[in-house]
Amino acid sequence: MFLKYMALEYLTCHWDCYLGKGNKFYIYMEPNNEKYYFFSYDFDSTLVKENVQNLFNLQALEPRIDYLYEFLKDDMYWDIDSFAFKTFDTKYFAEGDFQYEPIKKTIYAQFSDLTNTDNLKAFIKHKLENLA
Structure with missing residues (x-):
């Protein structure tokens, strides 16, 4: 968030x-x-209306978001693989707390899913619709 x-x-x-x-x-x-x-x-x-219409929309942002996803994807997925295969010791901060383990599907959804506002592109689309 x-x-x-x-x-x-x-x-x-x-x-x-x-x-x-x-x-x-x-x-x-x-x-x-x-x-x-x-x-x-x-x-x-x-x-203000002009900022929202010109800056905060997927038509303006999507190419940059897609570029950043491609640029960062290998590193993000490497982190996930390292976590999954226990390459590094993982420490939890409190006993008994549930900690979500990252998976590639949820990372991909951040950049592709336009329906769930927990994901980046859907969040931007939703905010634009509400702000407009």
């Missing part, structure tokens, strides 16, 4: 933010599950 917020800040040119100046964000820990959530705020003049 943090990376999605960073993508949103970058794509909307929100320069007075976490990435730009280290401003305008909160970090919240949910007491029931101890997960951390990142919240960016104060998009006062950032989410």
